Amino acid sequence: MRAFLALARTALRQQMQYRAAALAGAATQLAFGFLYASVYQAFYAGGAGEADLTLAQAVSYVWLSQGTYRMMPWSGLRDIDAMMRDGRIAFELARPRALFSMWYGRALSLRTSPLLINLPLLLVISLLLPGDFRLRLALPMLPLGALSLLLGMLNSAAVTTLLTGTYFWTISGQGINRIAPMIGSFLAGNIIPLGLLPAALRQALRLLPFAAMLDAPLRILVGAADIRAALQAMALQILWLAALLALGRAVVQAGARKCMVQGG
Amino acid sequence: MQEIIRAEDLRVRFIVRKRRASLFAPREKAVVEALRGVSFSVNAGEIVGYLGPNGAGKSTTVKCLSGILTPTSGTATVFSRVPWQERVAHVRKIGVVFGQRTQLWWDLPVQDSFDLLCDIYDLDKRAYAQTCRELVECMDIGDLLRTPVRQLSLGQRMRCDLVASLLHRPRILFLDEPTIGLDAVSKLSLRAFIRDLNREQGVTVLLTTHDMDDVEALCRRVLLIGRGRLLLDGSLDDLRRLAGGKRVCRAQVRKADFPLPPGAALRSRRGEEAEIEFDPETLAADQLVLHLARTAGLRDVQIQPPSLDETMAALYRQMGEVEG
Numbered sequence: 279m280r281a282f283l284a285l286a287r288t289a290l291r292q293q294m295q296y297r298a299a300a301l302a303g304a305a306t307q308l309a310f311g312f313l314y315a316s317v318y319q320a321f322y323a324g325g326a327g328e329a330d331l332t333l334a335q336a337v338s339y340v341w342l343s344q345g346t347y348r349m350m351p352w353s354g355l356r357d358i359d360a361m362m363r364d365g366r367i368a369f370e371l372a373r374p375r376a377l378f379s380m381w382y383g384r385a386l387s388l389r390t391s392p393l394l395i396n397l398p399l400l401l402v403i404s405l406l407l408p409g410d411f412r413l414r415l416a417l418p419m420l421p422l423g424a425l426s427l428l429l430g431m432l433n434s435a436a437v438t439t440l441l442t443g444t445y446f447w448t449i450s451g452q453g454i455n456r457i458a459p460m461i462g463s464f465l466a467g468n469i470i471p472l473g474l475l476p477a478a479l480r481q482a483l484r485l486l487p488f489a490a491m492l493d494a495p496l497r498i499l500v501g502a503a504d505i506r507a508a509l510q511a512m513a514l515q516i517l518w519l520a521a522l523l524a525l526g527r528a529v530v531q532a533g534a535r536k537c538m539v540q541g542g
Numbered sequence: 543m544q545e546i547i548r549a550e551d552l553r554v555r556f557i558v559r560k561r562r563a564s565l566f567a568p569r570e571k572a573v574v575e576a577l578r579g580v581s582f583s584v585n586a587g588e589i590v591g592y593l594g595p596n597g598a599g600k601s602t603t604v605k606c607l608s609g610i611l612t613p614t615s616g617t618a619t620v621f622s623r624v625p626w627q628e629r630v631a632h633v634r635k636i637g638v639v640f641g642q643r644t645q646l647w648w649d650l651p652v653q654d655s656f657d658l659l660c661d662i663y664d665l666d667k668r669a670y671a672q673t674c675r676e677l678v679e680c681m682d683i684g685d686l687l688r689t690p691v692r693q694l695s696l697g698q699r700m701r702c703d704l705v706a707s708l709l710h711r712p713r714i715l716f717l718d719e720p721t722i723g724l725d726a727v728s729k730l731s732l733r734a735f736i737r738d739l740n741r742e743q744g745v746t747v748l749l750t751t752h753d754m755d756d757v758e759a760l761c762r763r764v765l766l767i768g769r770g771r772l773l774l775d776g777s778l779d780d781l782r783r784l785a786g787g788k789r790v791c792r793a794q795v796r797k798a799d800f801p802l803p804p805g806a807a808l809r810s811r812r813g814e815e816a817e818i819e820f821d822p823e824t825l826a827a828d829q830l831v832l833h834l835a836r837t838a839g840l841r842d843v844q845i846q847p848p849s850l851d852e853t854m855a856a857l858y859r860q861m862g863e864v865e866g
């Protein structure tokens with residue numbers, strides 16, 4: 279636990295060296311938030327179709343997904359990718375710790391620390407916006423929603439570690455870093471809220487681990503899920519977390535066993 | 543003497559894929575046998591030099607013994623553990639330095655890297671502070687502790703790396719080319735430090751290097767490896783004997799041209815200075831000197847064993863002829 283916390287703390291400190299980038303990111307997310315919110319206002323003017331979100335909920339979902347943008351598993355751990363390329367991975371293996379838990383600690387830090395700046399900033403701004411643009415949280419669901427968001431972060435860090443594990447099999451992590459997040463972020467509801475997809479599709483997608491990262495907490499926080507649906511979604515989050523951790527551990531262990539550090 | 547490292551018949555094989563000769567040609571795979579059955583043992587408190595040309599399998603052996611790499615077959619025990627099977631317990635007891643790579647966190651100050659290692663190894667805070675103080679003083683890196691690693695010179699970084707590998711007070715230290723790229727001052731201080739560590743604390747050291755001065759300064763025993771096989775386990779003198787036991791005669795001679803007796807060969811000539819290599823088995827030193835005095839107008843003479851670098855070069859050439 280001590281090593282886990284120390285590594286997470288170090289990753290946090292490394293992240294905090296990039297404060298200007300975090301602010302720039304927040305500005306982008308703000309701009310995209312306005313864009314999406316305007317688009318959905320236009321959509322809803324023509325009817326809600328089979329969406330299971332009201333306009334206010336869809337707009338709030340947008341703000342939350344922009345505020346938690348950096349929480350999504352946009353890549354594996356890039357420094358581990360670099361270590362695999364230049365052989366410093368040997369030192370990772372020379373530590374008296376399971377690789378998986380060392381990497382999970384770093385992944386967790388990587389996925390949560392950017393939110394320390396971005397999320398509060400976007401929340402404050404979007405809570406103060408006028409009329410249809412305002413973020414409206416379902417206050418009674420806030421505790422469950424926060425807990426679900428935490429589970430989402432844990433799931434996202436588990437996916438990050440799993441992606442990192444695949445680096446053992448590829449010469450460069452660039453490929454998987456590009457393709458996996460594109461697919462994953464769509465399936466998670468980061469690009470279009472899952473509630474706006476056709477009913478059959480969104481019900482299927484909500485069973486997948488991607489929804490467990492983002493759609494579940496956001497749905498609860500904007501009030502699109504009642505208590506029962508919220509608890510169901512969170513049970514699924516816990517199941518996926520257990521599965522992803524087990525899978526990630528297995529992949530990293532198998533990779534470390536076949537790992538061959540070559541050259542001087 | 544207590545045996546703490548034992549390697550038995552270590553074999554490591556891996557596949558290197560080569561580029562196709564043409565678009566439709568099948569892809570070629572080459573099997574590289576990095577180690578082809580290496581066995582040796584090391585006793586507690588030894589400093590053993592592990593030598594061999596590039597690609598001989600030195601680093602591969604070190605990686606097996608430090609638990610980083612699982613060999614294709616064969617076994618090894620270090621502190622009666624199989625390193626790659628009980629990696630986590632094993633690496634607590636050993637320190638590793640790969641001279642070509644750093645284990646410090648690139649964008650953190652040196653002290654932060656040390657503190658992080660303290661947490662990763664779960665060391666007692668007070669004992670760690672004590673060890674750290676001693677090592678920092680010994681290696682003279684007090685001024686560097688708050689500098690980010692990316693801004694250190696190679697010599698400074700290497701000293702910090704060595705300290706990092708010793709914070710958990712390992713009983714065995716694996717040093718893989720620790721002096722590579724260092725200037726003379728850094729080399730000497732690193733050697734003195736390793737020698738003290740071995741003498742005063744009894745740390746066992748396995749040292750791979752291409753710097754024969756490292757070997758001469760530190761190692762009484764050497765292991766020579768070539769193409770994945772162990773070729774010699776003995777002293778530096780054994781090494782010289784293996785290379786043919788030749789001698790070098792540096793002579794100041796007046797004559798530009800002179801005959802040489804059988805068993806001697808001219809290696810170089812610059813002005814009056816001639817360098818003659820001879821084999822004391824077939825040609826005794828006094829015979830050669832007498833011959834030079836009679837035929838070449840000898841002024842001064844020095845007879846030495848060839849330098850270790852020359853010895854190694856001769857050995858590597860022999861190995862190439864035998865196995866190439």
